[in-house]
Structure formats: structure tokens, C-alpha cells
Amino acid sequence: MTAELDDYLASFAEPTGYLNFGSYGPPSRAVVETIGRLTAAASTGVPSAGLHAEDDNALAAVARLTGFDRGAVVLTPSTSFGLLQIAFGLPRGAVLVSSAEFPSNLYAWWRAQDAGLTTVRTLRAVPGDELAPVTPERVAASLTPDTVAVAVSAVDFRTGVRADLAGIRSAIGDRLLVVDGIQAFGVVDTDWTLADALVVGGQKWLRAGWGTGFVALSPRGLARLRPILGGWTGVERSAHYDGVPHEPFPGAQRFSTTNGSPFASGALATALAQLESVGVAAVQRRIESTASAFIGRLLAADLPVLSPLPSHERAGLVVVGIAHGNARSVHERLDAAGVTATVHGDDRIRFSMHATTTPAALDAALAVLAEPA
Incomplete structure (x- = not known):
């Protein structure tokens, strides 16, 4: 050791x-200490810009550990919120997903469908096995001409089965691959850049606590996903309060909705630094x-x-x-x-x-x- x-x-x-x-x-003692240090600093009136330096630390660590470009990652408070942003930003068409997914990877698509933004199609069932794993073969057999995206968990929350992301990537061709990585990221050493949108909450295997997480986007994802749920911190010249809409940032930051918690950013940055150390x-x-x-x-x-x-x-x-x-x-x-x-x-x-x-x-x-x- x-x-x-x-x-x-x-x-x-x-x-x-x-x-x-x-x-x-x-979380680790180091994460708890980071949150305490940042909270104490905030209580003394430290400028918010100093506290939000933790955002950059977290994003840089995410880029290193995912393999995505620094400009292609953005922080999110949860997997659920990140998936909602992806779902509402999909190109018009259908998303393919297994009905056995964790609810966060279902409600995002259902809510986007309710809003008239997409159509949800479920993976063809395996007779007698409602928890059958999502395989490249099942995905290929369920694709339709209007399928624009496939959503899958990197590790199934009920069975622990690891998805064959490379096989699914090959099966779907140029369609978007959306990966819920919360049950795998940090404990599975794999090529995450196979995904067009990787969404991870930090409260489980990353041990960063609640309110932490990130979204990482491929060039294909950045080109096709619209920042429908992006807010004022996701645009150019956000501090110009002129009452007119501004152009979204060119990278993943366009999906930012508001200033996040520096305590959460610091917790995530510390947890990722500990993970990188080993x-x-x-x-x-x-x-x-x-x-x-x-x-x-x-x-x-x-x-x-x-x-x-x-x-x-x-x-x-x-x-x-x-x-x-x-x-x-x-x-x-x-x-x-x-x-x-x-x-x-x-x-x-x-x-x-x-x-x-x-x-x-x-x-x-x-x-x-x-x-x-």
C-alpha cells in the first residue's frame, strides 16, 4: 500500500x-474541513470572487479526470438537474431509454416530453426479465429513424451491471449518448469521452457531499444541445444589466443557471483532488x-x-x-x-x-x- x-x-x-x-x-475529513474553511471565510465578508475560485478548481479537476476539455464541463448541483438540462436541450426527435433506469434518468425525459420538446421511447423489453441489462444489441434493435439520443446509466443501480459504453457508442452511430455516471464515476476507470453528455452527482462514490456534481459535453453534444435551462451566468457579459438577452457562452458554461455554492465547489474540488492523489x-x-x-x-x-x-x-x-x-x-x-x-x-x-x-x-x-x- x-x-x-x-x-x-x-x-x-x-x-x-x-x-x-x-x-x-x-465525505472525508478533508472535504468537511474545506466546507468549514470556506464557510468561516464567508462569515468574515471575504469577497465572493475569492470564494468562487473553488469553481475553477473543481472544473479543472473534472476535466482532468473525465478527459473532456476544460471548456466542455460545467458544475451542477445534482445528477437530476444535469439530466433535466440535457433533456430540455435535445434536438427535436426521440430519446431512447430503459424503463428500468433510476427515476432521475426517466423523469428528465418525461418532463421534456410533457413540455413538447421530445418523445420518449423505451427500450424493447426482454420477456420474463424486466431488469435485463442495457446492451448494444438491445439498443440497436430499439433505434428508430427519429431517435436523436440514447440515455443509459454507466452502472445499473439495481443490479450493478456495467454498461458497454463502447458497444453502445458504436451501435448508435452519430446519435447523442447521454450517460448517467453517478454509480460509476470515480470507481470505474474507463473512457468517459465515449459519452456526448456525462452527468455525475458527487454525493455517492465521489464522497463530496450533496449539492455537488458536473456535466461534461463532447464536441457533438456542445454543437447540438441547446441551453434552454441556461440562466444569466451562462451568457456573455453577464454583469451588463441592460435588460436584453445576451449570447450564450460557446462552451458548457452556457448551461450555468446562476452562481452556485462555493462550499459545494470546494467540497467537490477537494474530493476530486483526493481521488487524483491515489x-x-x-x-x-x-x-x-x-x-x-x-x-x-x-x-x-x-x-x-x-x-x-x-x-x-x-x-x-x-x-x-x-x-x-x-x-x-x-x-x-x-x-x-x-x-x-x-x-x-x-x-x-x-x-x-x-x-x-x-x-x-x-x-x-x-x-x-x-x-x-
Whole structure:
């Protein structure tokens, strides 16, 4: 273990049994200290321009970690808001999306359809498998002449399946590829520039806290997406209060709506700097090792694993099937034992582990899961 990784791991303090990073990743001490420092500075009347230097720090880090140009990224307070901006800015036509997506990746398109701006088409279903993964083959079979965009999550929130972004990119040709990266960015080392719009919230795997996130756009995305929900900070000469509309910025900043929170920008910049200090690949390797160990022990205990077994097909989510519809009661026992996870319906519980997850967390979860129903 390197000194950088030691420092990274030591900066976090979540409870031992915390296995719920797919819902929320507790921030590091460094992130908390950054928010405190910026809040204290704001309370003394430090000029806002100084505080908003954190915006540039965050955007520069996003560009480095995504591979997108600095001018092609913009901050957003959440994945949901970023997706809404993309949905309302689509060219006229249809967007293709799976009905099994997380709601934020559905309501954005539904609301744009309600506004008369797009048409939503759902991926063709797989008979008998409502949670079938989004594959290049399914996407290709569902495309129609009016499809202008395809929306997909990089990692499925229910199953942990990683999408084949390269395959989907090839299947859709010149259409826009919109990627919800919240369950993958920061823990999956991949080519994010395959996306035309990458939307990521920072409160989960990036461990930056709520109110943090970004949108990154390809040249194709910048050329075709309109800043319908862009505001006064997304235009040239925004400080000229002359009562007339100004031209949007040429880059992704055109999607800015107003001055954001420098506390959120600082939190994101700090979280990304910590991630850069060890590298995404190192974090991914630790998570894959821990998840594989957990899966091996689940299978040895004859407990059904509903996530992919090969590490290259999943990220940090491991879903366990629960017999007899007892998921909620098992979830309550996990909670009583100090294990935090997510219950999905009556028959499955989702565990999600980060680089900081220890064997003791797995021990605690398995002790409950192995109990008689």
C-alpha cells in the first residue's frame, strides 16, 4: 500500500458496517474541513470572487479526470438537474431509454416530453426479465429513424451491471449518448469521452457531499444541445444589466443557471483532488477485490448473488437475493447489527463497498445473511 493510499483511506471515518455507497458516500475529513474553511471565510465578508475560485478548481479537476476539455464541463448541483438540462436541450426527435433506469434518468425525459420538446421511447423489453441489462444489441434493435439520443446509466443501480459504453457508442452511430455516471464515476476507470453528455452527482462514490456534481459535453453534444435551462451566468457579459438577452457562452458554461455554492465547489474540488492523489485505477482495484471476496463468501454460504460475478462486468454494487420475500425483515436485522445497506423490493438487498470497506464489514453482513429465515 502506498503512502498516498494510506493517507486517502485515513481521511474517512464512516462506521465499520457502512455498505451503502450506492446511496450516499460519507465525505472525508478533508472535504468537511474545506466546507468549514470556506464557510468561516464567508462569515468574515471575504469577497465572493475569492470564494468562487473553488469553481475553477473543481472544473479543472473534472476535466482532468473525465478527459473532456476544460471548456466542455460545467458544475451542477445534482445528477437530476444535469439530466433535466440535457433533456430540455435535445434536438427535436426521440430519446431512447430503459424503463428500468433510476427515476432521475426517466423523469428528465418525461418532463421534456410533457413540455413538447421530445418523445420518449423505451427500450424493447426482454420477456420474463424486466431488469435485463442495457446492451448494444438491445439498443440497436430499439433505434428508430427519429431517435436523436440514447440515455443509459454507466452502472445499473439495481443490479450493478456495467454498461458497454463502447458497444453502445458504436451501435448508435452519430446519435447523442447521454450517460448517467453517478454509480460509476470515480470507481470505474474507463473512457468517459465515449459519452456526448456525462452527468455525475458527487454525493455517492465521489464522497463530496450533496449539492455537488458536473456535466461534461463532447464536441457533438456542445454543437447540438441547446441551453434552454441556461440562466444569466451562462451568457456573455453577464454583469451588463441592460435588460436584453445576451449570447450564450460557446462552451458548457452556457448551461450555468446562476452562481452556485462555493462550499459545494470546494467540497467537490477537494474530493476530486483526493481521488487524483491515489488514482481511479487504485480505488477500482480495492473495490473489485473487496466485492469479489464478498461474492465468494456469499456463494460459499449458498446465498444467491444477483449481480455479475466477473469483476469487469460490475462496479461496487453487490446485490443479494433474499428468499421468501423477507428482504425488509433481513434489512432490519442488518441495521440492528450496524450494517447499512439498501433494500430493493421484497426479494433483494444491495450492498455497496468503497476502497475504505474492511473485512469486518463483510463479516458483519454475512453473519446476518447466514441466519435462518
